[in-house]
Amino acid sequence: MNKAEESAGLSTGDYLAGWQRGKAEWCVDANRWKSTLMKEMASRSVSEQKNSALSASAGTTSLAAEGEMTRTVRVIGLVMAGLVAGALLAGLWKASTGVQPGTAALVGGLFLTEVILAGVLILLGSIVEGYGYGLSLGTRWPYTRNIVVLMVRGDPEAAHRVVATLVGLIALALAILAPGSATLSGLALVVITALFGIGTLHVLAGRVPAFVHGTHGLLAYGVFLSYLTGLAFPGIPFWSYLGAMAALHPLLLAVFLGGMTTGQRGFGQPIGAFYRPQRLAHWTVAAHVLAALSVVATLGWLMPAYPLAFYLAVAQVAVGFLLFHAVNLKPKNPGIIVAFHQCMALLITTAIILSLPR
Numbered sequence: 073m074n075k076a077e078e079s080a081g082l083s084t085g086d087y088l089a090g091w092q093r094g095k096a097e098w099c100v101d102a103n104r105w106k107s108t109l110m111k112e113m114a115s116r117s118v119s120e121q122k123n124s125a126l127s128a129s130a131g132t133t134s135l136a137a138e139g140e141m142t143r144t145v146r147v148i149g150l151v152m153a154g155l156v157a158g159a160l161l162a163g164l165w166k167a168s169t170g171v172q173p174g175t176a177a178l179v180g181g182l183f184l185t186e187v188i189l190a191g192v193l194i195l196l197g198s199i200v201e202g203y204g205y206g207l208s209l210g211t212r213w214p215y216t217r218n219i220v221v222l223m224v225r226g227d228p229e230a231a232h233r234v235v236a237t238l239v240g241l242i243a244l245a246l247a248i249l250a251p252g253s254a255t256l257s258g259l260a261l262v263v264i265t266a267l268f269g270i271g272t273l274h275v276l277a278g279r280v281p282a283f284v285h286g287t288h289g290l291l292a293y294g295v296f297l298s299y300l301t302g303l304a305f306p307g308i309p310f311w312s313y314l315g316a317m318a319a320l321h322p323l324l325l326a327v328f329l330g331g332m333t334t335g336q337r338g339f340g341q342p343i344g345a346f347y348r349p350q351r352l353a354h355w356t357v358a359a360h361v362l363a364a365l366s367v368v369a370t371l372g373w374l375m376p377a378y379p380l381a382f383y384l385a386v387a388q389v390a391v392g393f394l395l396f397h398a399v400n401l402k403p404k405n406p407g408i409i410v411a412f413h414q415c416m417a418l419l420i421t422t423a424i425i426l427s428l429p430r
Protein backbone atom coordinates (compact mmCIF):
# COMPACT_ATOMS: atom_id res chain seq x y z
CA MET A 73 0.00 0.00 0.00
CA ASN A 74 1.52 3.38 -0.92
CA LYS A 75 1.22 6.72 0.85
CA ALA A 76 -1.61 8.05 -1.31
CA GLU A 77 -3.65 4.86 -0.88
CA GLU A 78 -2.95 4.98 2.78
CA SER A 79 -4.15 8.58 3.03
CA ALA A 80 -7.28 7.70 0.98
CA GLY A 81 -7.90 4.85 3.42
CA LEU A 82 -7.87 2.17 0.68
CA SER A 83 -6.62 -1.36 1.24
CA THR A 84 -5.07 -3.53 -1.51
CA GLY A 85 -8.33 -5.55 -1.62
CA ASP A 86 -10.32 -2.33 -2.18
CA TYR A 87 -7.92 -1.38 -4.92
CA LEU A 88 -8.26 -4.75 -6.71
CA ALA A 89 -12.06 -4.76 -6.33
CA GLY A 90 -12.21 -1.25 -7.78
CA TRP A 91 -9.98 -2.22 -10.65
CA GLN A 92 -12.17 -5.30 -11.41
CA ARG A 93 -15.37 -3.16 -11.26
CA GLY A 94 -13.77 -0.55 -13.55
CA LYS A 95 -12.79 -3.23 -16.01
CA ALA A 96 -16.31 -4.71 -15.98
CA GLU A 97 -17.85 -1.25 -16.50
CA TRP A 98 -15.40 -0.54 -19.27
CA CYS A 99 -16.41 -3.86 -20.93
CA VAL A 100 -20.13 -2.97 -20.65
CA ASP A 101 -19.42 0.48 -22.11
CA ALA A 102 -17.28 -1.02 -24.85
CA ASN A 103 -20.03 -3.53 -25.73
CA ARG A 104 -22.63 -0.74 -25.73
CA TRP A 105 -20.39 1.35 -27.96
CA LYS A 106 -19.77 -1.65 -30.22
CA SER A 107 -23.49 -2.38 -30.64
CA THR A 108 -24.20 1.32 -31.32
CA LEU A 109 -21.42 1.31 -33.90
CA MET A 110 -22.82 -1.86 -35.53
CA LYS A 111 -26.31 -0.31 -35.70
CA GLU A 112 -24.84 2.87 -37.12
CA MET A 113 -22.86 0.90 -39.72
CA ALA A 114 -25.91 -1.18 -40.62
CA SER A 115 -28.06 1.90 -41.13
CA ARG A 116 -25.24 3.55 -43.04
CA SER A 117 -24.89 0.59 -45.43
CA VAL A 118 -28.67 0.64 -46.02
CA SER A 119 -28.59 4.33 -46.69
CA GLU A 120 -25.56 3.82 -48.93
CA GLN A 121 -27.50 1.17 -50.82
CA LYS A 122 -30.44 3.55 -51.06
CA ASN A 123 -28.12 6.32 -52.12
CA SER A 124 -26.50 4.18 -54.79
CA ALA A 125 -29.95 3.15 -56.01
CA LEU A 126 -30.99 6.78 -56.01
CA SER A 127 -27.85 7.90 -57.73
CA ALA A 128 -28.32 5.10 -60.25
CA SER A 129 -31.85 6.21 -60.93
CA ALA A 130 -30.76 9.83 -60.80
CA GLY A 131 -28.10 9.00 -63.37
CA THR A 132 -30.72 7.30 -65.46
CA THR A 133 -33.12 10.22 -65.13
CA SER A 134 -30.55 12.89 -65.82
CA LEU A 135 -29.13 11.04 -68.83
CA ALA A 136 -32.63 10.09 -70.00
CA ALA A 137 -33.34 13.81 -70.00
CA GLU A 138 -30.99 13.93 -73.02
CA GLY A 139 -33.76 12.21 -74.95
CA GLU A 140 -36.98 14.15 -74.72
CA MET A 141 -40.10 12.05 -74.00
CA THR A 142 -42.48 13.70 -76.46
CA ARG A 143 -45.81 12.48 -77.78
CA THR A 144 -44.01 11.50 -81.02
CA VAL A 145 -41.61 9.23 -79.09
CA ARG A 146 -44.61 7.62 -77.32
CA VAL A 147 -46.47 7.07 -80.60
CA ILE A 148 -43.32 5.59 -82.17
CA GLY A 149 -43.04 3.34 -79.10
CA LEU A 150 -46.58 2.08 -79.68
CA VAL A 151 -45.86 1.46 -83.38
CA MET A 152 -42.73 -0.51 -82.40
CA ALA A 153 -44.71 -2.52 -79.82
CA GLY A 154 -47.24 -3.24 -82.59
CA LEU A 155 -44.43 -4.43 -84.88
CA VAL A 156 -43.05 -6.75 -82.18
CA ALA A 157 -46.55 -8.17 -81.59
CA GLY A 158 -46.96 -8.47 -85.38
CA ALA A 159 -43.65 -10.38 -85.62
CA LEU A 160 -44.80 -12.87 -82.98
CA LEU A 161 -48.24 -13.30 -84.59
CA ALA A 162 -46.74 -13.70 -88.08
CA GLY A 163 -44.46 -16.46 -86.78
CA LEU A 164 -47.38 -18.14 -85.04
CA TRP A 165 -49.44 -17.92 -88.21
CA LYS A 166 -46.62 -19.38 -90.35
CA ALA A 167 -46.01 -22.20 -87.90
CA SER A 168 -49.68 -23.14 -87.72
CA THR A 169 -50.65 -22.81 -91.39
CA GLY A 170 -47.50 -24.18 -93.10
CA VAL A 171 -47.47 -27.54 -94.87
CA GLN A 172 -44.54 -28.83 -92.81
CA PRO A 173 -45.30 -30.79 -89.64
CA GLY A 174 -43.95 -30.51 -86.06
CA THR A 175 -40.49 -29.04 -85.47
CA ALA A 176 -40.08 -27.94 -89.11
CA ALA A 177 -43.25 -25.83 -88.81
CA LEU A 178 -42.01 -24.30 -85.55
CA VAL A 179 -38.62 -23.52 -87.13
CA GLY A 180 -40.32 -21.85 -90.12
CA GLY A 181 -42.40 -19.70 -87.76
CA LEU A 182 -39.37 -18.77 -85.65
CA PHE A 183 -37.39 -17.79 -88.77
CA LEU A 184 -40.13 -15.36 -89.85
CA THR A 185 -40.44 -13.86 -86.35
CA GLU A 186 -36.65 -13.53 -86.11
CA VAL A 187 -36.29 -11.71 -89.45
CA ILE A 188 -38.98 -9.18 -88.53
CA LEU A 189 -37.56 -8.70 -85.02
CA ALA A 190 -34.02 -8.24 -86.37
CA GLY A 191 -35.38 -5.47 -88.63
CA VAL A 192 -37.36 -3.91 -85.76
CA LEU A 193 -34.20 -4.01 -83.64
CA ILE A 194 -32.26 -2.05 -86.29
CA LEU A 195 -35.11 0.47 -86.49
CA LEU A 196 -35.17 0.80 -82.70
CA GLY A 197 -31.44 1.55 -82.84
CA SER A 198 -32.12 4.41 -85.26
CA ILE A 199 -34.92 5.74 -83.04
CA VAL A 200 -32.47 5.71 -80.15
CA GLU A 201 -30.12 7.80 -82.35
CA GLY A 202 -32.82 10.02 -83.75
CA TYR A 203 -34.30 11.06 -80.42
CA GLY A 204 -31.07 11.36 -78.42
CA TYR A 205 -31.54 8.28 -76.22
CA GLY A 206 -28.11 6.79 -76.97
CA LEU A 207 -26.93 7.21 -73.37
CA SER A 208 -30.31 7.12 -71.64
CA LEU A 209 -29.17 4.12 -69.57
CA GLY A 210 -25.63 5.45 -69.25
CA THR A 211 -22.86 3.02 -70.21
CA ARG A 212 -24.36 0.26 -68.01
CA TRP A 213 -24.96 -2.87 -70.06
CA PRO A 214 -27.01 -4.92 -70.79
CA TYR A 215 -29.69 -4.11 -68.20
CA THR A 216 -30.56 -1.69 -65.45
CA ARG A 217 -32.74 -2.86 -62.57
CA ASN A 218 -35.90 -1.17 -63.89
CA ILE A 219 -35.38 -1.78 -67.61
CA VAL A 220 -38.88 -3.17 -68.24
CA VAL A 221 -40.50 -0.20 -66.44
CA LEU A 222 -38.37 2.18 -68.54
CA MET A 223 -39.39 0.33 -71.69
CA VAL A 224 -43.09 0.55 -70.79
CA ARG A 225 -42.62 4.29 -70.12
CA GLY A 226 -41.34 4.57 -73.70
CA ASP A 227 -37.52 4.68 -73.44
CA PRO A 228 -36.37 3.41 -76.89
CA GLU A 229 -32.94 2.34 -75.55
CA ALA A 230 -34.62 0.10 -72.95
CA ALA A 231 -36.87 -1.34 -75.69
CA HIS A 232 -33.78 -1.85 -77.91
CA ARG A 233 -32.13 -4.00 -75.23
CA VAL A 234 -35.27 -6.00 -74.38
CA VAL A 235 -35.96 -6.76 -78.07
CA ALA A 236 -32.26 -7.65 -78.50
CA THR A 237 -32.71 -10.20 -75.71
CA LEU A 238 -35.73 -11.67 -77.51
CA VAL A 239 -33.73 -11.88 -80.75
CA GLY A 240 -30.93 -13.64 -78.84
CA LEU A 241 -33.28 -16.19 -77.28
CA ILE A 242 -34.93 -17.01 -80.63
CA ALA A 243 -31.48 -17.27 -82.24
CA LEU A 244 -30.51 -19.80 -79.57
CA ALA A 245 -33.75 -21.78 -80.04
CA LEU A 246 -33.22 -21.88 -83.83
CA ALA A 247 -29.59 -23.00 -83.46
CA ILE A 248 -30.73 -25.88 -81.22
CA LEU A 249 -33.81 -26.88 -83.24
CA ALA A 250 -32.27 -26.54 -86.71
CA PRO A 251 -28.46 -26.30 -86.60
CA GLY A 252 -27.27 -25.11 -90.00
CA SER A 253 -25.36 -22.36 -91.77
CA ALA A 254 -28.02 -19.63 -91.34
CA THR A 255 -28.95 -20.41 -87.73
CA LEU A 256 -25.40 -20.96 -86.41
CA SER A 257 -24.08 -17.90 -88.26
CA GLY A 258 -27.09 -15.94 -87.00
CA LEU A 259 -26.44 -16.93 -83.38
CA ALA A 260 -22.72 -16.11 -83.61
CA LEU A 261 -23.53 -12.74 -85.22
CA VAL A 262 -26.13 -11.94 -82.52
CA VAL A 263 -23.55 -12.56 -79.78
CA ILE A 264 -20.81 -10.50 -81.48
CA THR A 265 -23.27 -7.69 -82.32
CA ALA A 266 -24.31 -7.56 -78.66
CA LEU A 267 -20.67 -7.30 -77.58
CA PHE A 268 -20.08 -4.45 -80.04
CA GLY A 269 -23.29 -2.93 -78.62
CA ILE A 270 -21.36 -2.27 -75.38
CA GLY A 271 -18.76 -0.55 -77.55
CA THR A 272 -21.32 1.80 -79.16
CA LEU A 273 -22.17 3.21 -75.71
CA HIS A 274 -18.50 4.01 -75.19
CA VAL A 275 -18.28 5.50 -78.71
CA LEU A 276 -21.12 7.86 -77.78
CA ALA A 277 -19.38 8.61 -74.48
CA GLY A 278 -16.28 9.54 -76.57
CA ARG A 279 -14.00 6.78 -75.23
CA VAL A 280 -13.84 4.39 -78.19
CA PRO A 281 -13.32 5.07 -81.95
CA ALA A 282 -16.27 5.33 -84.36
CA PHE A 283 -15.11 2.14 -86.08
CA VAL A 284 -16.83 0.19 -83.26
CA HIS A 285 -20.17 1.91 -84.00
CA GLY A 286 -19.83 1.11 -87.71
CA THR A 287 -19.03 -2.53 -86.96
CA HIS A 288 -22.06 -2.81 -84.64
CA GLY A 289 -24.30 -1.54 -87.46
CA LEU A 290 -22.70 -3.85 -90.02
CA LEU A 291 -23.07 -6.89 -87.74
CA ALA A 292 -26.72 -6.02 -87.07
CA TYR A 293 -27.30 -6.18 -90.84
CA GLY A 294 -25.43 -9.50 -90.81
CA VAL A 295 -28.00 -10.85 -88.32
CA PHE A 296 -30.89 -9.58 -90.44
CA LEU A 297 -29.36 -11.03 -93.62
CA SER A 298 -28.57 -14.45 -92.14
CA TYR A 299 -32.18 -15.05 -91.11
CA LEU A 300 -33.65 -13.45 -94.25
CA THR A 301 -31.55 -15.65 -96.55
CA GLY A 302 -32.27 -18.66 -94.31
CA LEU A 303 -35.98 -17.96 -94.73
CA ALA A 304 -35.89 -17.15 -98.45
CA PHE A 305 -33.38 -19.84 -99.51
CA PRO A 306 -33.37 -22.63 -96.89
CA GLY A 307 -30.29 -24.85 -96.99
CA ILE A 308 -28.05 -22.35 -98.86
CA PRO A 309 -24.72 -21.79 -97.03
CA PHE A 310 -24.99 -18.22 -95.74
CA TRP A 311 -21.38 -17.03 -96.17
CA SER A 312 -21.06 -18.42 -99.72
CA TYR A 313 -24.34 -16.71 -100.63
CA LEU A 314 -23.11 -13.44 -99.11
CA GLY A 315 -19.82 -13.71 -100.99
CA ALA A 316 -21.60 -14.32 -104.30
CA MET A 317 -24.12 -11.45 -103.94
CA ALA A 318 -22.15 -8.57 -105.51
CA ALA A 319 -25.11 -6.20 -105.11
CA LEU A 320 -24.93 -6.49 -101.33
CA HIS A 321 -21.24 -5.58 -101.00
CA PRO A 322 -21.37 -1.80 -101.64
CA LEU A 323 -24.59 -1.70 -99.62
CA LEU A 324 -22.89 -3.25 -96.61
CA LEU A 325 -19.99 -0.82 -97.01
CA ALA A 326 -22.50 2.08 -97.00
CA VAL A 327 -24.14 0.64 -93.88
CA PHE A 328 -20.75 0.35 -92.13
CA LEU A 329 -19.79 3.91 -93.06
CA GLY A 330 -23.26 5.15 -92.04
CA GLY A 331 -22.65 3.75 -88.56
CA MET A 332 -19.17 5.30 -88.62
CA THR A 333 -20.77 8.66 -89.54
CA THR A 334 -23.07 8.44 -86.53
CA GLY A 335 -20.23 7.39 -84.23
CA GLN A 336 -17.76 9.94 -85.57
CA ARG A 337 -20.03 12.93 -85.09
CA GLY A 338 -20.29 12.06 -81.38
CA PHE A 339 -23.22 12.20 -78.97
CA GLY A 340 -25.40 15.21 -79.79
CA GLN A 341 -22.76 16.85 -82.01
CA PRO A 342 -23.30 18.25 -85.53
CA ILE A 343 -21.14 17.12 -88.46
CA GLY A 344 -20.99 20.68 -89.77
CA ALA A 345 -21.54 21.89 -93.33
CA PHE A 346 -18.43 21.71 -95.52
CA TYR A 347 -17.24 22.09 -99.11
CA ARG A 348 -13.88 20.43 -98.60
CA PRO A 349 -13.53 17.89 -95.74
CA GLN A 350 -11.59 19.42 -92.82
CA ARG A 351 -12.31 17.14 -89.85
CA LEU A 352 -12.54 13.36 -89.47
CA ALA A 353 -16.36 13.64 -89.24
CA HIS A 354 -16.33 15.32 -92.68
CA TRP A 355 -14.11 12.64 -94.20
CA THR A 356 -16.35 9.93 -92.76
CA VAL A 357 -19.54 11.38 -94.20
CA ALA A 358 -17.75 11.96 -97.53
CA ALA A 359 -16.73 8.27 -97.59
CA HIS A 360 -20.33 7.34 -96.71
CA VAL A 361 -21.65 9.38 -99.66
CA LEU A 362 -19.13 7.73 -102.01
CA ALA A 363 -20.24 4.30 -100.79
CA ALA A 364 -23.88 5.35 -101.29
CA LEU A 365 -23.11 6.42 -104.88
CA SER A 366 -21.39 3.08 -105.48
CA VAL A 367 -24.60 1.33 -104.31
CA VAL A 368 -26.58 3.26 -106.93
CA ALA A 369 -23.91 2.62 -109.57
CA THR A 370 -23.76 -1.14 -108.83
CA LEU A 371 -27.53 -1.58 -108.83
CA GLY A 372 -27.77 0.53 -112.01
CA TRP A 373 -25.02 -1.58 -113.63
CA LEU A 374 -26.87 -4.78 -112.69
CA MET A 375 -30.17 -3.52 -114.14
CA PRO A 376 -32.71 -5.04 -114.75
CA ALA A 377 -31.80 -7.48 -111.92
CA TYR A 378 -32.81 -5.29 -108.99
CA PRO A 379 -35.21 -2.55 -110.20
CA LEU A 380 -36.92 -1.89 -106.85
CA ALA A 381 -33.64 -1.80 -104.93
CA PHE A 382 -32.18 0.62 -107.53
CA TYR A 383 -35.03 3.14 -107.27
CA LEU A 384 -35.04 2.89 -103.50
CA ALA A 385 -31.27 3.56 -103.47
CA VAL A 386 -31.71 6.65 -105.66
CA ALA A 387 -34.37 7.94 -103.25
CA GLN A 388 -32.10 7.04 -100.30
CA VAL A 389 -29.38 9.37 -101.58
CA ALA A 390 -31.88 12.25 -101.39
CA VAL A 391 -33.00 11.14 -97.92
CA GLY A 392 -29.33 10.99 -96.89
CA PHE A 393 -28.77 14.66 -97.78
CA LEU A 394 -31.92 15.65 -95.87
CA LEU A 395 -30.60 13.66 -92.90
CA PHE A 396 -27.25 15.43 -93.14
CA HIS A 397 -29.06 18.77 -92.79
CA ALA A 398 -31.27 17.46 -89.98
CA VAL A 399 -28.19 16.27 -88.06
CA ASN A 400 -26.62 19.72 -88.40
CA LEU A 401 -29.80 21.58 -87.49
CA LYS A 402 -30.77 19.41 -84.50
CA PRO A 403 -27.70 17.32 -83.58
CA LYS A 404 -29.21 16.11 -80.27
CA ASN A 405 -32.38 14.80 -81.84
CA PRO A 406 -32.52 14.92 -85.64
CA GLY A 407 -35.78 12.96 -85.32
CA ILE A 408 -37.74 10.49 -87.39
CA ILE A 409 -35.62 11.02 -90.52
CA VAL A 410 -32.87 8.84 -88.96
CA ALA A 411 -35.36 5.96 -88.68
CA PHE A 412 -36.62 6.69 -92.22
CA HIS A 413 -33.03 6.53 -93.58
CA GLN A 414 -32.48 3.22 -91.76
CA CYS A 415 -35.86 1.87 -92.92
CA MET A 416 -34.89 2.66 -96.54
CA ALA A 417 -31.57 0.82 -96.05
CA LEU A 418 -33.49 -2.22 -94.73
CA LEU A 419 -35.89 -2.06 -97.69
CA ILE A 420 -33.00 -1.90 -100.18
CA THR A 421 -31.42 -4.95 -98.50
CA THR A 422 -34.71 -6.87 -98.56
CA ALA A 423 -35.41 -5.89 -102.17
CA ILE A 424 -31.98 -7.21 -103.23
CA ILE A 425 -32.45 -10.55 -101.45
CA LEU A 426 -36.00 -11.08 -102.62
CA SER A 427 -35.57 -10.08 -106.28
CA LEU A 428 -34.45 -13.21 -108.02
CA PRO A 429 -31.96 -12.29 -110.77
CA ARG A 430 -33.47 -12.93 -114.19
Ligand code: HEM
Binds near residue numbers: 361367395
Ligand atom coordinates in the same frame (compact mmCIF):
# COMPACT_ATOMS: atom_id res chain seq x y z
C1 HEM B 1 -27.54 3.74 -100.45
C2 HEM B 1 -27.38 4.81 -99.74
C3 HEM B 1 -27.24 4.88 -98.25
C4 HEM B 1 -27.35 3.91 -97.29
C5 HEM B 1 -27.65 2.42 -97.49
C6 HEM B 1 -27.17 4.54 -96.02
C7 HEM B 1 -27.20 3.89 -94.80
C8 HEM B 1 -26.97 4.49 -93.58
C9 HEM B 1 -26.98 3.82 -92.31
C10 HEM B 1 -27.25 2.34 -92.11
C11 HEM B 1 -26.70 4.73 -91.36
C12 HEM B 1 -26.58 4.48 -89.85
C13 HEM B 1 -27.81 5.05 -89.16
C14 HEM B 1 -27.73 4.89 -87.67
O1 HEM B 1 -26.65 4.85 -87.08
O2 HEM B 1 -28.80 4.77 -87.06
C15 HEM B 1 -26.51 6.00 -92.00
C16 HEM B 1 -26.21 7.17 -91.35
C17 HEM B 1 -26.09 8.39 -91.98
N1 HEM B 1 -26.22 8.63 -93.33
FE1 HEM B 1 -26.58 7.29 -94.77
N2 HEM B 1 -26.94 5.88 -96.21
C18 HEM B 1 -26.98 6.12 -97.55
C19 HEM B 1 -26.78 7.34 -98.18
C20 HEM B 1 -26.50 8.53 -97.55
C21 HEM B 1 -26.22 9.77 -98.22
C22 HEM B 1 -26.16 10.01 -99.72
C23 HEM B 1 -26.01 10.69 -97.25
C24 HEM B 1 -25.72 12.14 -97.52
C25 HEM B 1 -24.94 12.86 -96.81
C26 HEM B 1 -26.18 10.03 -95.96
C27 HEM B 1 -26.05 10.63 -94.74
C28 HEM B 1 -26.03 9.98 -93.53
C29 HEM B 1 -25.79 10.63 -92.26
C30 HEM B 1 -25.55 12.10 -92.03
C31 HEM B 1 -25.83 9.62 -91.28
C32 HEM B 1 -25.60 9.79 -89.78
C33 HEM B 1 -26.93 9.95 -89.04
C34 HEM B 1 -26.70 10.26 -87.57
O3 HEM B 1 -25.61 10.60 -87.17
O4 HEM B 1 -27.66 10.12 -86.80
N3 HEM B 1 -26.46 8.72 -96.19
N4 HEM B 1 -26.68 5.82 -93.35
